[in-house]
Amino acid sequence: QVQLVQSGAEVKKPGASVKVSCKTSGYTFTRYYMHWVRQAPGQGLEWMGIINPSSGSTSSAQKLQGRVTMTRDTSTSTVYMELSSLRSEDTAVYYCARDQEYWGQGTLVTVSS
């Protein structure tokens, strides 16, 4: 069965970077795009970006361009999302989602001084 398992919660200081992983199993990794979506506490869903695991090509939301980097490791069927220059407003649960049908469990990233 399709599984997406994300890395654990993180606490970061403003200005730092965070890298969240999403390890996949149960399907052919390179055949499906992977999205990243985040949700600030008590707020709605915000699409962050998408990666093509086959080619590695990415596209991200305009407001995050320059701060978000998505990569993949085909040898371990894992995708990564790195967000830099963290601000308090980046405090959120971060999700990976395969074709937005299968979702990871979410990773809480807290940005606090």
Add this chain to the structure above:
Amino acid sequence: EIVLTQSPATLSLSPGERATLSCRASQTVNSYLAWYQQKPGQAPRLLIYDASNRATGIPARFSGSGSGTDFTLTISSLEPEDFAVYYCQHRSTFTFGPGTRVDIK
């Protein structure tokens, strides 16, 4: 930039009642619209894609309709587990609407 508006913001209904949720796009999105359900502490769940197609395992009481700029998610008879927040999303730009909360009256 496509903006999605959902109404109402909150819908208070009783189990067994019919729920009708609206999503309006600022410009045409053809049929590239999806609906998600999210319960507290859980990841979203895809319900409907391409405006009217139920995702795998989604009960028949959930149905989607519409095209162009106006879309509707209908829950024909609310079950206790259906009380949640519902989001629409444009599947080309991946923009989400702000959500509609369906709570128990």
